[in-house]
Amino acid sequence: MEKVGAVMVVGAGIGGCQAALDLAESGFKVYLVEKTTSIGGVMAQLDKTFPTNDCAICIVSPKLVEAGRHPNIEIKINSEIEKVSGKSGNFDIKINENSLYIDKEKCTGCGVCGQECPTEAIDVFNEGLSLNSAVSVKYPQAVPLVFCIKKDVCIGCGICRGVCKTQAIKYDLEDQKSNINVGSIILALGFEEFDPSINKYLGFGKYKNVVTSIQFERILSASGPYSGKVLRPSDGNVPKKVAFIQCVGSRDNKFGNEYCSSVCCMYTAKEAVIAKEHMESLEPTVFSMDIRAYGKDFDKYIERAQDEYGVRYIRSRVASIGENPHTNDLKISYEDEKGKIKEETFNMVVLAVGLNPPDDAKKIAEKFNIKLNEYGFLKTDPSSPVDTTKPGIFVCGACSSPKDIPETVIEASAAAGQVNTILSSTRNTLVSKKEYPKEKDVLDDPPRIGVFICHCGINIGGTVNVLEVVEYANTLPDVVLADRNLYTCSADTQSLIKEKIEENNINRVVVASCTPRTHEPLFQETIREAGLNRYLFQMTNIRDQCSWVHMKQPKKATEKAKDLVRMAVAKVRKAAPISEMPLEIIQSALVIGGGISGMSAALNFAKQGFDTYLIEKEAKLGGFARNINKTLEGIQVGKYIEDLIEEINDNKKIYVYLNSNIEKIDGYVGNFKTTIKIEKGIVEIEHGVIILATGADKYVPEEYLYNEDSRVITQVELEKILSSSLPEFKDKNSIAMIQCVGSRNEEHPYCSRICCSDAIKNAIEIKEIDPKKEVIIFYRDIRTYGFKEKYYRSAREKGVLFIRFDEEKPPEIVKNKKDLVIRLESPKLGEISVKCDLIVLSTGIVAPSEENLSLAKMLKVPLNEDDFFLEAHVKLRPVDFATEGIFLCGTTRGPSTISESIAQANSAVSRATTILSKDKLVVGGIVSRVDKDLCTGCKICVRICPFNAIVKDEEGYAHVHEALCKGCGLCGASCPEKAIEIKHFTSEQILSEIYALGGRQII
Incomplete structure (x- = not known):
C-alpha cells in the first residue's frame, strides 16, 4: 500500500495547532479537524498563563493566525469523524462537517447578524456567565472568524438573513460529507472539565457565587462577561474574600477521580495572583492538600504569590460549603492540620476543577480502533509517550493524561516527530507553496502611514486611553489613517489591516500593541500579504512599556503611549525596503549528549534519513539513567537503554563519538561547523541543526x-x-x-x-x-x-x-x-x-554549572538563574532556543522524568525537522552594512562581534557575513568611523525617534 504525504490532526487546541504547524512546515499536507466552530481550544479561554503571567490570547493568537493562514493546513471546523479504515501510511477517513447554516466562504465576520438577532443563547465560551445571540461567533478573536446559527434556539425570524449584505445566511445549508486520505493521524482531543455539581456539598449550581476555575478565568478576562473586573455573579459586587478550593474532582474516589489533574495547583495560584492584580483589596485564600508546583520556576511563582501578593494557603480538604441567603456569602467548613473543625465566611468561592478525559474519547477510540486506559484517557506507553495502541496513530496533550500547556506543546511536536519517521519518504508530495503578491515599489513614494492601536482588552485599554492615542496619531506627519482594535493580533484584524492598506494606499505601517518579540513576525507577514516589504513596518510596545508599568498612572501612561507612537511614526517614515537571501541547508544533525533523550533524538533523525552525529563525553551511551533499574510506571530502564544502543549501532545514519568533547562551534542555522576532540585527535563536522541533550547531575x-x-x-x-x-x-x-x-x-x-x-x-x-x-x-x-x-x-x-x-x-x-x-x-x-x-x-x-556555562558561550544561548538552559518561551517554545537552529531536550532544560525526556527528544527533532526538511532558508533582513568609503580596516568590529559574522576581506575592509549576523548592533556602536550601520536601525531612523521624543522632526 502506497504511503500518503498527508496527516490528519483531530482537535485544534494548542496541541493540535502546534502539531499541524510542525507537520506543515516539514513538508506535509495537514487536515486540522475541530468539532467546535473555531480553533484554539481551552487556551483561548484563559486570561493569563503561569509562571510568566503572559496574556493567553496574546501568545496563542499568533499561532492560531499562522495555522489559519498556512497554505498547507486545511481547517475543517464543526466537524466529526464518522469512519476510519486503513493502516499506518494509508488511512481513509470519512468526516461530516456539520452545517453552520452560514456560508463560511461568504461570511466576513462583520457581526451585524449577531447584533440584530433578537434571540438570546447561553454563551458557552464564557462558561454560561453571559448570553449571546442565536447567531454568533465562538469568541471575538476566533480563527476562522465565521459565525454560526444555533438551530436549537433560533426562532427562524429571518432578521439575520435580511441584514447580511454578503447573503451568507443559508437556513437550509446541509451537512457536508467528505473522504480524506492520509498517511498518519494525531489525536489532540483535549479534555473535559470535571462537573463539580456531582459533589452536592460544594454547592456548585446551587449557590451563584460558587464558580469553577474556568468560569473564573472568563471573569478575569478582558473579553469576559465582566470585562476583566472581579465581580460576584449573584449581585455584581466586588468580593473581598475569595476562597480557592483545590482537588475538586481529583485525588477523590468518592466524588471524582483517583488521579491528580496536574495543573490545578498552579492555575489556582495564578488566578489568585491575577485577581489580586485586578482588585488590590481582594484577600485570596487557597485550601489545598499538597502544593504540586513541580514545573520549571513553579515553586518561585508560589513563593511570589504568598510573599508579594499575600495569598494565604490552608492545608485542608474542604468538607462543605453553605450559603447565607441574605448576603449570598459562603461559609466554608474545614478541618485544620491539628484536627480542629473550623468555619470561615467568604464572599466568593472558586472550585479548582480537575481534568476528565474527553467526552467523546470512548467513541473516538472505537472508531480509530485504539485502547483507553483505566481512567478513560487514550492509552499510551511510558516508553513511547505519544504512541497509541495502533501503529500510525499518535496522541498529544491532555487526552492521554492531565497536563499543562508546555507538556502539551512538547507532545504535539513529539507526535509530529513520530509521524516524520513514518512518512519522510512522502515529504513535499502534496504541499503547495505560499504565493505572495508582487512587492510594491514604494521606495521613492512619499510616506503614507497607517497606525493601528490595540486595546488588548484591558491589558492596554484598562490603563491607556486608546481613543485619545488614536486621535493624536491622526495629527502626526504623513499619517493617513489611525485606527483602534480590541485585539490587533486576531485574524479579523489582520484582514482589516490588509483592507485598509489597499483602501488608503498605505506604504508604511505602525502597530502599537504588545511585544514585538512574539507578534512582530505576524504583522510583518500581514503587510507582506498586502504587497508591502515586511520592513516597511514599525511596532511599538504600549503594553509592557505603558499599561503594565504605569498601571496606577493612566494619564501618564496615555501620554507615554502618544510619545511611543510618535517615535514609531517618525522611524517608519525613514524605513526602506530590505531584501533577504536564500541560504543552502546542510541536511544533517548534531546531537550533544548520549543519554536517553540524546539517543532518542538521534534515532528519530536517522529514521527520517538524516545523517546524525551523536557526541558523548563518557565511554558509554546511556547517561545517568544507567543508575536506574526501573521507573515508577515500570519501564525497565537497563533493557530500554541496551535496546536503544543496539538500534543506534545498527543504524548507518548515526555516527557515534564516545569519550568526546566539543571544542568549538561555528556557523549558523543550516550551516554549523563543530570541532570535536576525540581519543584519536580532532574531528570537524558540518551540520544544519543542533540538539542539546547533555543532561544534569x-x-x-x-x-x-x-x-x-x-x-x-x-x-x-x-x-x-x-x-x-x-x-x-x-x-x-x-x-x-x-x-x-x-x-x-x-x-x-x-x-x-x-x-x-x-x-x-x-x-x-x-x-x-x-x-x-x-x-x-x-x-x-x-x-x-x-x-x-x-x-x-x-x-x-x-x-x-x-x-x-x-x-x-x-x-x-x-x-x-x-x-x-x-x-x-x-x-x-x-x-x-x-x-x-x-x-x-x-x-x-542539579545543573552541571561549569559545563553548561561553557556550552552556553559556544552556542551563544542563555542559562536561567539555576544554570539550566533557557528555552525561547516556557509555554509555546519549550524545546527551542531563541538562537535559530538550536534545540534542547531532557534534563538539560530542567528536571524531568524519563518518559518526559523521551517526548522532549522527539519534540526537539520535530522542531529541527522544520529546518532540515527544506533545501533553503531565507536569512538576512536586519543585518549590518559596511560603507567601504568610511572603513579604515581597524578590525574593532571583527574582534567585538559575538557571532563571528565580520571578517577582513582581501582589500582590507570589514565584510559582513549576512547569514551569521544577528543585527545586534555592537559593530555599529563600536565603529569609530561610523562606517557600519544596521539595516532598519540606521542612524537616521534612530535619530528620528530621538528627535520625535523631544518634539522635533528630521526632514
Missing part, C-alpha cells in the same frame, strides 16, 4: 550525615541495593526517607520533579519484599502528579507512613552510640522521634 548531599555514616544513603543507592537483593538489607527493619534534599532551598529553589516518585517507587518495593518493614517518608509536599497518584495511594495502602514537615523546621538526624534517630516537629503530630536502621535521602537534580 544528581545532588551530592553535604547534610544529614551523608558520607559520614554508612546507614545514610541516597535513593539511587537504595535502588541498587533493592535490585541486587543484598543480604545486609534484611536487618534494616526501620527505614526513613527524607524528601527535598538539595531541592526547594535557597541554593536550589526548585522542585526536582522525580524525587517523590523515586521515594514511593522504592518504598513500595521494600513493602513488596517484606511487608513487616517499617517505611516512613518525611515530606513537605507529595508531588505524584497525574497518574502517579495511584502509586502514592498504593504505598499508603501497603502501610508506608507519610509525615509532613515545614520548610523552616526540617528533620534532624541525631547519632547516638548505636542508633540513628530522626527528630522532627510535625505540623500535625507535634514533636516526634523515630529510631531508624536506614535513612534514605531523596536528592534533587
Whole structure:
C-alpha cells in the first residue's frame, strides 16, 4: 500500500495547532479537524498563563493566525469523524462537517447578524456567565472568524438573513460529507472539565457565587462577561474574600477521580495572583492538600504569590460549603492540620476543577480502533509517550493524561516527530507553496502611514486611553489613517489591516500593541500579504512599556503611549525596503549528549534519513539513567537503554563519538561547523541543526550525615541495593526517607520533579519484599502528579507512613552510640522521634554549572538563574532556543522524568525537522552594512562581534557575513568611523525617534 504525504490532526487546541504547524512546515499536507466552530481550544479561554503571567490570547493568537493562514493546513471546523479504515501510511477517513447554516466562504465576520438577532443563547465560551445571540461567533478573536446559527434556539425570524449584505445566511445549508486520505493521524482531543455539581456539598449550581476555575478565568478576562473586573455573579459586587478550593474532582474516589489533574495547583495560584492584580483589596485564600508546583520556576511563582501578593494557603480538604441567603456569602467548613473543625465566611468561592478525559474519547477510540486506559484517557506507553495502541496513530496533550500547556506543546511536536519517521519518504508530495503578491515599489513614494492601536482588552485599554492615542496619531506627519482594535493580533484584524492598506494606499505601517518579540513576525507577514516589504513596518510596545508599568498612572501612561507612537511614526517614515537571501541547508544533525533523550533524538533523525552525529563525553551511551533499574510506571530502564544502543549501532545514519568533547562551534542555522576532540585527535563536522541533550547531575548531599555514616544513603543507592537483593538489607527493619534534599532551598529553589516518585517507587518495593518493614517518608509536599497518584495511594495502602514537615523546621538526624534517630516537629503530630536502621535521602537534580556555562558561550544561548538552559518561551517554545537552529531536550532544560525526556527528544527533532526538511532558508533582513568609503580596516568590529559574522576581506575592509549576523548592533556602536550601520536601525531612523521624543522632526 502506497504511503500518503498527508496527516490528519483531530482537535485544534494548542496541541493540535502546534502539531499541524510542525507537520506543515516539514513538508506535509495537514487536515486540522475541530468539532467546535473555531480553533484554539481551552487556551483561548484563559486570561493569563503561569509562571510568566503572559496574556493567553496574546501568545496563542499568533499561532492560531499562522495555522489559519498556512497554505498547507486545511481547517475543517464543526466537524466529526464518522469512519476510519486503513493502516499506518494509508488511512481513509470519512468526516461530516456539520452545517453552520452560514456560508463560511461568504461570511466576513462583520457581526451585524449577531447584533440584530433578537434571540438570546447561553454563551458557552464564557462558561454560561453571559448570553449571546442565536447567531454568533465562538469568541471575538476566533480563527476562522465565521459565525454560526444555533438551530436549537433560533426562532427562524429571518432578521439575520435580511441584514447580511454578503447573503451568507443559508437556513437550509446541509451537512457536508467528505473522504480524506492520509498517511498518519494525531489525536489532540483535549479534555473535559470535571462537573463539580456531582459533589452536592460544594454547592456548585446551587449557590451563584460558587464558580469553577474556568468560569473564573472568563471573569478575569478582558473579553469576559465582566470585562476583566472581579465581580460576584449573584449581585455584581466586588468580593473581598475569595476562597480557592483545590482537588475538586481529583485525588477523590468518592466524588471524582483517583488521579491528580496536574495543573490545578498552579492555575489556582495564578488566578489568585491575577485577581489580586485586578482588585488590590481582594484577600485570596487557597485550601489545598499538597502544593504540586513541580514545573520549571513553579515553586518561585508560589513563593511570589504568598510573599508579594499575600495569598494565604490552608492545608485542608474542604468538607462543605453553605450559603447565607441574605448576603449570598459562603461559609466554608474545614478541618485544620491539628484536627480542629473550623468555619470561615467568604464572599466568593472558586472550585479548582480537575481534568476528565474527553467526552467523546470512548467513541473516538472505537472508531480509530485504539485502547483507553483505566481512567478513560487514550492509552499510551511510558516508553513511547505519544504512541497509541495502533501503529500510525499518535496522541498529544491532555487526552492521554492531565497536563499543562508546555507538556502539551512538547507532545504535539513529539507526535509530529513520530509521524516524520513514518512518512519522510512522502515529504513535499502534496504541499503547495505560499504565493505572495508582487512587492510594491514604494521606495521613492512619499510616506503614507497607517497606525493601528490595540486595546488588548484591558491589558492596554484598562490603563491607556486608546481613543485619545488614536486621535493624536491622526495629527502626526504623513499619517493617513489611525485606527483602534480590541485585539490587533486576531485574524479579523489582520484582514482589516490588509483592507485598509489597499483602501488608503498605505506604504508604511505602525502597530502599537504588545511585544514585538512574539507578534512582530505576524504583522510583518500581514503587510507582506498586502504587497508591502515586511520592513516597511514599525511596532511599538504600549503594553509592557505603558499599561503594565504605569498601571496606577493612566494619564501618564496615555501620554507615554502618544510619545511611543510618535517615535514609531517618525522611524517608519525613514524605513526602506530590505531584501533577504536564500541560504543552502546542510541536511544533517548534531546531537550533544548520549543519554536517553540524546539517543532518542538521534534515532528519530536517522529514521527520517538524516545523517546524525551523536557526541558523548563518557565511554558509554546511556547517561545517568544507567543508575536506574526501573521507573515508577515500570519501564525497565537497563533493557530500554541496551535496546536503544543496539538500534543506534545498527543504524548507518548515526555516527557515534564516545569519550568526546566539543571544542568549538561555528556557523549558523543550516550551516554549523563543530570541532570535536576525540581519543584519536580532532574531528570537524558540518551540520544544519543542533540538539542539546547533555543532561544534569544528581545532588551530592553535604547534610544529614551523608558520607559520614554508612546507614545514610541516597535513593539511587537504595535502588541498587533493592535490585541486587543484598543480604545486609534484611536487618534494616526501620527505614526513613527524607524528601527535598538539595531541592526547594535557597541554593536550589526548585522542585526536582522525580524525587517523590523515586521515594514511593522504592518504598513500595521494600513493602513488596517484606511487608513487616517499617517505611516512613518525611515530606513537605507529595508531588505524584497525574497518574502517579495511584502509586502514592498504593504505598499508603501497603502501610508506608507519610509525615509532613515545614520548610523552616526540617528533620534532624541525631547519632547516638548505636542508633540513628530522626527528630522532627510535625505540623500535625507535634514533636516526634523515630529510631531508624536506614535513612534514605531523596536528592534533587542539579545543573552541571561549569559545563553548561561553557556550552552556553559556544552556542551563544542563555542559562536561567539555576544554570539550566533557557528555552525561547516556557509555554509555546519549550524545546527551542531563541538562537535559530538550536534545540534542547531532557534534563538539560530542567528536571524531568524519563518518559518526559523521551517526548522532549522527539519534540526537539520535530522542531529541527522544520529546518532540515527544506533545501533553503531565507536569512538576512536586519543585518549590518559596511560603507567601504568610511572603513579604515581597524578590525574593532571583527574582534567585538559575538557571532563571528565580520571578517577582513582581501582589500582590507570589514565584510559582513549576512547569514551569521544577528543585527545586534555592537559593530555599529563600536565603529569609530561610523562606517557600519544596521539595516532598519540606521542612524537616521534612530535619530528620528530621538528627535520625535523631544518634539522635533528630521526632514
